[in-house]
Amino acid sequence: MKDTRSDLVRLIKSGYCAPRIAGIAKRLRQPATTIHYNIKQMEREKVIRTYKAVFDYKKIDEGFCTYVLISLAPEEYADPERIAKELAKFEEVESVDVITGGWEIIVKIRTENIEAYYGFMRTVLTRRGIAKTTSLNSMRQLKSEFVEF
Amino acid sequence: MKDTRSDLVRLIKSGYCAPRIAGIAKRLRQPATTIHYNIKQMEREKVIRTYKAVFDYKKIDEGFCTYVLISLAPEEYADPERIAKELAKFEEVESVDVITGGWEIIVKIRTENIEAYYGFMRTVLTRRGIAKTTSLNSMRQLKSEFVEF
DNA sequence: ATGCTATTTGAATAATATTCAATATTTAAT
DNA sequence: ATTAAATATTGAATATTATTCAAATAGCAT
Numbered sequence: 001m002k003d004t005r006s007d008l009v010r011l012i013k014s015g016y017c018a019p020r021i022a023g024i025a026k027r028l029r030q031p032a033t034t035i036h037y038n039i040k041q042m043e044r045e046k047v048i049r050t051y052k053a054v055f056d057y058k059k060i061d062e063g064f065c066t067y068v069l070i071s072l073a074p075e076e077y078a079d080p081e082r083i084a085k086e087l088a089k090f091e092e093v094e095s096v097d098v099i100t101g102g103w104e105i106i107v108k109i110r111t112e113n114i115e116a117y118y119g120f121m122r123t124v125l126t127r128r129g130i131a132k133t134t135s136l137n138s139m140r141q142l143k144s145e146f147v148e149f
Numbered sequence: 150m151k152d153t154r155s156d157l158v159r160l161i162k163s164g165y166c167a168p169r170i171a172g173i174a175k176r177l178r179q180p181a182t183t184i185h186y187n188i189k190q191m192e193r194e195k196v197i198r199t200y201k202a203v204f205d206y207k208k209i210d211e212g213f214c215t216y217v218l219i220s221l222a223p224e225e226y227a228d229p230e231r232i233a234k235e236l237a238k239f240e241e242v243e244s245v246d247v248i249t250g251g252w253e254i255i256v257k258i259r260t261e262n263i264e265a266y267y268g269f270m271r272t273v274l275t276r277r278g279i280a281k282t283t284s285l286n287s288m289r290q291l292k293s294e295f296v297e298f
Numbered sequence: 299a300t301g302c303t304a305t306t307t308g309a310a311t312a313a314t315a316t317t318c319a320a321t322a323t324t325t326a327a328t
Numbered sequence: 329a330t331t332a333a334a335t336a337t338t339g340a341a342t343a344t345t346a347t348t349c350a351a352a353t354a355g356c357a358t
Binding site for chain 1: 305313314315316317
């Protein structure tokens with residue numbers, strides 16, 4: 001058996017999907033061409049960024065979810081985006097925001113389990129510029145990516 | 150002009166999309182029927198929960214993004230999910246998690262602006278059971294829903 | 299090796315997206 | 329209010345894509 005599944009997951013995690021125009025048209029009781037026109041317009045204007053799949057993350061070995069609050073070292077205050085951009089590159093990272101409040105960055109991370117998270121933490125969240133981290137572990141996810149569980 | 154757009158946004162925000170099998174097949178250099186078989190399997194097994202659109206949220210009047218750390222009142226400790234579930238119902242809420250650490254719940258909220266957020270905060274985040282909230286405003290989003298900006 | 303089950307695949311069909319041209323609606327200027 | 333220009337809606341025709349089906353192949357347990 002080929003391992004098609006992980007390739008598939010990787011692709012549809014952030015793209016390779018499309019709107020179901022016929023279904024939308026039926027639901028909104030409008031001609032498919034009208035729906036098509038409006039959606040293409042939103043795509044052209046970049047209102048829609050992409051289409052993607054949402055997973056049951058436990059079933060794709062990303063069941064362990066953590067929010068990490070990051071305090072930067074003073075020398076990074078001038079440009080918190082530098083580190084934020086670096087963090088965004090990792091596939092384990094679902095989201096990265098530069099924030100106000102007691103911390104500079106919040107990152108949402110999905111790994112298989114606590115060991116994998118510990119590994120990520122040690123290799124990534126200990127780099128120069130990151131002064132301190134606070135991990136908030138998700139024990140239960142009621143909603144994610146606007147999708148209720 | 151009909152207001153097709155907001156209907157459209159509402160629908161594709163959490164569904165009414167599908168994988169582009171032909172595109173995936175070409176990319177992975179595999180027959181479309183093989184891709185189709187594997188994807189249908191993942192759908193049956195509920196590995197894939199749904200397909201959805203990702204937006205440039207500023208362009209759909211959801212540009213103001215906040216993470217809220219919630220401390221529950223002691224009488225809610227036994228069942229933090231009760232309140233978490235309630236919060237998940239609001240369309241402004243992107244995600245809700247019950248967490249470990251200094252707070253019980255973390256919520257990600259998207260509103261048009263700070264006034265709309267204030268309104269949400271006053272009506273929703275002040276209900277019985279919620280003892281204290283800490284708002285972390287997103288000043289810049291580098292990644293969201295696994296999609297880099 | 300044998301049989302059994304799960305997966306892969308190509309050919310045929312069904313369904314859907316897209317294009318195009320015509321019509322209707324909105325917008326802005328006078 | 330009238331007009332002209334730009335934008336949006338729509339049905340019919342076409343192109344593309346998903347899906348079904350049957351056959352072939354590969355994996356697995358005994």
